[in-house]
Amino acid sequence: MSLIEALLSTAPDATAGWWQPSREAHRVIVERHGLPDRRQENWKYTALRPIEGHRYQAPEQGVLQPEDLAELLDANGVPQLTGSRITFVNGHYAPALSHVDDVAGLKVRALSQLGDAEAASASAELATEFSRPDEGFAALNTLLASDGVLLEFSGTTHADGQDMATAPVVELLFVDVPGATPAATAVRNIIKIGPGASLSLLERYVSAGEGVALINSLSQVELEAKSRLSHVRLPLLGEERSLISRLDVRLGEGSDYRCFGLDLSGTLVRHDLNVAMVGRDAQASLNGVYAPRGKTHIDNHVAVDHRVPDAVSSQAFKGVLSERSRGVFNGKVVVQEGADGTDASQSNANLLLSPDAEIDTKPELEIYADDVKCAHGTTVGALSGDQLFYLTARGIPEVEARRMLTTGFCREVLEGIPVESVRDHAISLLTDHLQDIQA
Amino acid sequence: MTQNILEIKDLHASVEGKQILKGLTLTVAPGEVAAIMGxxxxxxxxxxxxxAGRPGYTVDSGSVSYLGQDLLALEADERACAGVFLAFQYPVEIPGVNNTYFLRAALNAQRRSRDEEELDSMAFLKLVRARLKALHITDDLLHRAVNEGFSGGEKKRNEVFQMAVLEPRLAILDETDSGLDIDALKIVADGVNELRSSERGFVVVTHYQRLLDHIVPDTVHVLMDGRIVKSGTSDLALRLEKEGYAWIQEELAA
Known part of the structure; x- marks a missing residue:
């Protein structure tokens, strides 16, 4: 059975009527294009082989009790954070594991719970057509998604200069609990931040138990004028779990989007982060750390599309690759005709700690406007001998010095996370992960 | 007779196959500040x-005894733990590693090696505050990443501050005056003078006399072509400042 056949067999039987036409349309697209392969430029360095060869099934729902979840989070070093949490287990909304704080203007619902009338505000996103041959997973997501969140926040208008650290926090928690058979799940999220509102979003994936699982996640995010969103993404994936995620973000005038990803584990992880600057003076800060080990493969594809003048975007990604792991970074910036005054920067720095590890990194700039500031820089290297000597010359043993340098190298990126408890959590995940890596 | 801090005998060393030290002999007694000029x-x-044990420097022959033990047999971190401190000519920037965190890790590594209890962050902070006060420097360096974005003066100040916290028995200052204006030079020199004690030896490597106006050495040694060719007191440094090194070369040729 091919991968596409296996995945198609997991399609849900019955779904909300309002979603059905889009699913059917995407079934046609999927049947036409199939899944991407390495002949497509966007998939050149990421083969699907690691996730092939499994007879995927849609896993059971309702398999996790609140006490199980508490234990699981504890075992994963996930602290209790304040704020709202909406939990999905095996791709299905788990009301007993969710709570939403009473915050004015905050509406958080599962797509599966929407009535026809409410569904109207999600319909445009769900009808978005993914018809390019290289976006087969997005088409498949529309066809297969069992559930997901519709998050709308029109909350208190923030005062200019107010610290993002104090914005309300919402966590999207996706737990996968595969059974005896390999599990495939798909979730779809729609996030809308209203004019002037500020929100902090934590998107977390946690794996329970052993087993093979493939998660297909697609989120569509809309920031309206002068709104702000900080978005932290932490996939705490088990060794045999894979994640194909796509995030489409649209930034309205004067809005501010900051994204931080931390990828440490899993079999195959692919992120497509597509950011469209559609309003003037919008700012996007896109950040990521990846530190794969073993045979983990982590691919970050970032694309920023400057469609209007005077928007600012930055991409800062850092990788530490050890053992036989592989990393891919592709950072694309398009500055459309007329998008003068664009300021786009991009950096990707990598530490290769093993001769068997590999990183493929590629900046892509397409500039069709004249008055533009674009900077990009890529580095691939080993630990600096000068830095290492500086630390050991103070008495720090070499093994510890290597660890300090490795952690310090990528820690910087996470320092920008606005909410302190989330920042500390992300940094401690990174530190613990690098603790026993052979630098 | 008290034990010397440092005894270097007929040291030959090379870098990338090129011989640089060609039979260097030098002794530093406790409490002595020895200036090396050249x-x-x-x-x-x-x-x-x-x-200091930097990788890439090969000792071809000769010996270095530090407080009676074979210094060359130790790794760089072991030398530091034994009380050897190098103030770098070019302190390295280490983004992402906090200065306080780094220094506490260093001090605790040294304490561990001496079977002393590690300091927790409170106790460490207390120590740091006391040292800062003694050196009359402010705490703005503490909260930043190691040397990152520091000015030349701040970097050298950070070196002296680390020295004050780690309390070495042997401090080696490598061109500590390079790149400093006179005010920064004075702060650094005052810090070093504060740390002079009868227990501690200093090797002050410098190209110019001006540092030695502020850190007055007990002995001055002229290093030329890999060997100490002349030794004297601080008067020797003054003569070198006035007349350069040519007269020594002539003396040697005679």
Whole structure:
């Protein structure tokens, strides 16, 4: 059975009527294009082989009790954070594991719970057509998604200069609990931040138990004028779990989007982060750390599309690759005709700690406007001998010095996370992960 | 007779196959500040780096005894733990590693090696505050990443501050005056003077006399072509400042 056949067999039987036409349309697209392969430029360095060869099934729902979840989070070093949490287990909304704080203007619902009338505000996103041959997973997501969140926040208008650290926090928690058979799940999220509102979003994936699982996640995010969103993404994936995620973000005038990803584990992880600057003076800060080990493969594809003048975007990604792991970074910036005054920067720095590890990194700039500031820089290297000597010359043993340098190298990126408890959590995940890596 | 801090005998060392030190002999007694002066390329920085155990510097022959033990048998971190401190000519920037965190890790590594209890962050902070006060420097360096974005003066100040916290028995200052304006130089020199004690030895490597106006050495040694060719007191440094090194070369040729 091919991968596409296996995945198609997991399609849900019955779904909300309002979603059905889009699913059917995407079934046609999927049947036409199939899944991407390495002949497509966007998939050149990421083969699907690691996730092939499994007879995927849609896993059971309702398999996790609140006490199980508490234990699981504890075992994963996930602290209790304040704020709202909406939990999905095996791709299905788990009301007993969710709570939403009473915050004015905050509406958080599962797509599966929407009535026809409410569904109207999600319909445009769900009808978005993914018809390019290289976006087969997005088409498949529309066809297969069992559930997901519709998050709308029109909350208190923030005062200019107010610290993002104090914005309300919402966590999207996706737990996968595969059974005896390999599990495939798909979730779809729609996030809308209203004019002037500020929100902090934590998107977390946690794996329970052993087993093979493939998660297909697609989120569509809309920031309206002068709104702000900080978005932290932490996939705490088990060794045999894979994640194909796509995030489409649209930034309205004067809005501010900051994204931080931390990828440490899993079999195959692919992120497509597509950011469209559609309003003037919008700012996007896109950040990521990846530190794969073993045979983990982590691919970050970032694309920023400057469609209007005077928007600012930055991409800062850092990788530490050890053992036989592989990393891919592709950072694309398009500055459309007329998008003068664009300021786009991009950096990707990598530490290769093993001769068997590999990183493929590629900046892509397409500039069709004249008055533009674009900077990009890529580095691939080993630990600096000068830095290492500086630390050991103070008495720090070499093994510890290597660890300090490795952690310090990528820690910087996470320092920008606005909410302190989330920042500390992300940094401690990174530190613990690098603790026993052979630098 | 008390034990010397440092005894270097007939030291030969090379870098990338090129011989730099060619039979260097030098002794530093407790409480002594020994200045090493010499023209560019004489091997001053090589000496400092060889003593600190920097990789890439090969000792071909000779011996270095530090408080009676074979210094060359120790790794760089072991030398530091034994009480050897190198103030770098070019302190390295380490983004992402906090200065306080780094220094506490260093101090605790040294304490562990001496079977002393590690300091927790409170106790460490107390120690740091006391040292800062003694050196009359502010705490703005503490909260930043190690040397990142520091000015030349701040970097050298950070070196002296680390020295004050780690309390070495042997401090090697490698061209600590390079790149400093006179005010920064004075702060650094005052810090070093504060740390002078009868227990501690200093090797002050410098190209110019001006540092020695502020850190007055007990002995001055001229290093030329990989060897100490002349030794004297601080008067020797003054003569070198006035007349350069040519007269020594002539003396040697005679």
């Amino acid at each position: 023209p560019n390329g004489a091997g001053k920085s090589t000496l400092a780096n060889v003593l």
